[in-house]
Amino acid sequence: MPSSNDKTADRRQFLVNGARVAGALGLVGGVGYLAGNAQGREELVWQLDPDKCIACGNCATKCVLDISAVKCVNCFHACGYCNGCTGYFEKVEGGTSQGASTSAENQLCPTGAIERKFIEKRSTSLYFEYTIIEPLCIGCGKCVEGCAKMNGSMYLQVMHNRCLNCNECSIAVACPTQAFRRIPASTPNMMKKIGIHALKAIDKLPPEIYELPEEEEA
Ligand code: SF4
Ligand code: SF4
Ligand code: SF4
Secondary structure, X not given: OOOHHHHHHHHHHHHHHHHOEEXXXXXXXXXXXXXXXXXXXXXXXXXXXXXXXXXXXXXXXXXXXOOOOEEEEEEOOOOOOOOOOOOOEOXXXXXXXXXXXXXXXXXXXXXXXXXXXXXXXXXXXXXXXXXEOHHHOOOOOHHHHHHOOOOOOEEEEEOOOOOOOOOOOHHHHHOOOOOEEEEEOOXXXXXXXXXXXXXXXXXXXXXXXXXXXXXXXX
């Protein structure tokens, strides 16, 4: 039977492995859009900058697809594995979700797309993993807004295995914060700066993550 030290080590390893982003990020789109010059034409895809997104709801409703190509992901490395996750629970009576039941009426997600799984108990604290069940996610951003009150590890991304790579993305047109941009298909996903910095520090930044040019870094 594993000791509590083993379990802590397991969890530490789990966090290191947290370079994984929950809710598999979509593959590079097939159609593509070519830009650039004669020396180097590069395929570009639509993506949204999670640091600019305010989870306004348009990602769920403005996509040309019946079910949006935008879905939520959870960066495990940035996640606090909180018992009272503010991205999972509706605010319950008394203002805290700690210890609340996981019944549907206590969950923020309208489609039940977030799976909560017990990971470990350390001292008196309980830790849970939150995984997005991608096919159920409609990209409404409710969990993103909730998670922003804590670590902000949940964020929206365009899934390239669904996105049609429209010439003019209708969500980009409707986005109130100009969070959408075209980025190289070779690095088709974005991550919050906080996650990028943390993963770079341990040399675990996935190669498919696009980084903003220095002059655009706030
Ligand atoms: S439209 Fe823009 S601000 Fe609204 S949820 Fe999508 S990316 Fe975020
Ligand atoms: S709350 Fe909305 S964005 Fe978050 S997992 Fe559920 S459907 Fe997806
Ligand atoms: S490019 Fe088209 S399919 Fe892709 S997210 Fe925008 S509207 Fe949806």
